[in-house]
Amino acid sequence: MSPLRVRTFRMNSGERMALLVHGSRGLPVIPVVPYALRLRARSAAPATMRKALSAVALGLDVFADLGIDLIQRVAQRRFLSSDELIALAERCRISEPEFGSRLVDPHYAKTRYLTCADYIEFVAEPVIARIADAVQHDAANAALERFKRRVKRFAPKSDSHSTNDDGSPKERLGMTPAQRELFLRVIQPGDPGNPYSLKLQVRNCALLKLAYELGPRAGELLGLKCADFDFSVQPANFTIHRRHDDPDDYRENPATTKTNARILSLDDDLRDLLDEWITYQRSDRSKFPHARKHPYVFVNYKGEELTDRGLRDIISTLEQRYPELAPLHPHIFRHDWNDRWNEANENSAKPEEDLRDQKAAMGWSHRSSMPQRYGKRSIRNSANRKIARMQAMGRTK
Known part of the structure; x- marks a missing residue:
């Protein structure tokens, strides 16, 4: 088989559909088509579909290298061993050869790995459903559950590179006041x-x-x-x-x-x-x-x-x-907007109303927890100011 690649098709309605293809004519990889259709049914964005199918392509290459027949493994209730999952995890940490075989972002490595595991579960479900004997059916489901737990144990650590060179936490933060001043000046025509x-x-x-x-x-x-x-x-x-x-x-x-x-x-x-x-x-x-x-x-x-x-x-x-x-x-501008929103409303008498309005301005659901994930710099600064006031109160006693 020629190298696998993801191809996106644009339909007359404007909808994009991504498929995993192979060969000079770009023919679909038939066993993966139902999985692509499930992604589509979940209303996955085209970019999300492409990333998921790229991960499946990576997994299929690993399975081929290791001589793994997924359907046979499911029928035998074997799935992937610990060593095989470790091999899959290691491959998910490395970029494609055309990009220099460098280490990818740890979050991306974990996403690739979990997508491959999700595809294995997708392949397993209809195989298990066809097992008529009740005892064997239950045994297959139990083996699948054990596999899911094993998958979690060997998943790449998404926080393995979450610190800066000085050991401080690596976070997505908005800009500093000095950065804002420079940014707003130099973009002026x-x-x-x-x-x-x-x-x-x-x-x-x-x-x-x-x-x-x-x-x-x-x-x-x-x-x-x-x-x-x-x-x-x-x-x-x-x-x-x-x-x-x-x-x-x-x-x-x-x-x-x-x-x-x-x-x-x-x-x-x-x-x-x-x-x-x-x-x-x-x-x-x-x-x-x-x-x-x-x-x-x-x-x-x-x-x-x-x-x-x-x-x-x-x-x-x-x-x-x-x-x-x-x-x-x-995306830094979205983080920075939330920093400035928090700073402007730090001493507000109506925090619940401010939170409601913040969610509306960002397009978040009223049940969303996103405000805690954005505006981290302002939240941290506010916390430190309160700590300083507490320490000052302690010194005056």
């Missing part, structure tokens, strides 16, 4: 320190200021359409829609919204900046000739829809020019 070409300075400022001021996810930014903005009202606003399988989106990685739809207001400065970009800059055919072919707000240098790779390049260009802004990535 015309600033001497702006690292972008004159043609793209207004676009990049509009995109980055929108990310900074309102904290949308990267997919929400890339999925914004010109019609989502209303500059005729006061205050101006825009709507973040849930548009899964959008027929307008032809990007390989379509923009997706994981959170709830919502309407967010714009202050006058951000409204004017976005109006300048959408009404005058983006519509200039001499600058962005392909922008008229699609409805999306943010475009590349030709006017085509901006991709997730393009967004990362914009941010990495800024980080390369200003290393003191590191680590800079698309």
Whole structure:
């Protein structure tokens, strides 16, 4: 069999379907198709489907190397031994050869490993269901449960690289005050320190200021359409829609919204900046000739829809020019927004109302625990300020 690879198909409805394929003609790997359909039934995003099927491809390669026939193993109630699971875990820690066979992020390694285990369980379920003898059926289910426990024992540790070089915890944090000041200055069009070409300075400022001021996810930014903005009202606003399988989106990685739809207001400065970009800059055919072919707000240098790779390049260009802004990535603005929200409301008399509004602004469910995962820098600073007050009280007694 030729090397396995994941291929994404775009249907007329706009839906993306990923399949594991092989051979020069890209024929589907038939035993894996039902698993791909289950991912689709779970409404997995195209990128999630591709990652899951890539992990399955890795697992199939490992099983082939070890001479493992999954169906035969299930029928024999053997599954994978401890040594075989260790071998699978080790392979999940290493990137594909074309990327230099380096160690991958530990969280990604664990996700790959657990996806392979999930696929084994998926293969096992119909095999066990066909066992007619009640005693053997129960024995097979018991063997499957033992396998699940064994899987957990040998899973890659997701926190194995969770510390910095100095031993401090590695966390996703928002920016420091100094970083915010530098960031907001150098993204301004015309600033001497702006690292972008004159043609793209207004676009990049509009995109980055929108990310900074309102904290949308990267997919929400890339999925914004010109019609989502209303500059005729006061205050101006825009709507973040849930548009899964959008027929307008032809990007390989379509923009997706994981959170709830919502309407967010714009202050006058951000409204004017976005109006300048959408009404005058983006519509200039001499600058962005392909922008008229699609409805999306943010475009590349030709006017085509901006991709997730393009967004990362914009941010990495800024980080390369200003290393003191590191680590800079698309999601840092969401963390930073929550830091600033917590700082602004630290002494509020209505904490429950503030928490409700925070969840609404981020598109989180009212039952969500996400506020505890975001804004870690502000939470830590607030805790330390309270500790300092407690210590001061102790010294005055």
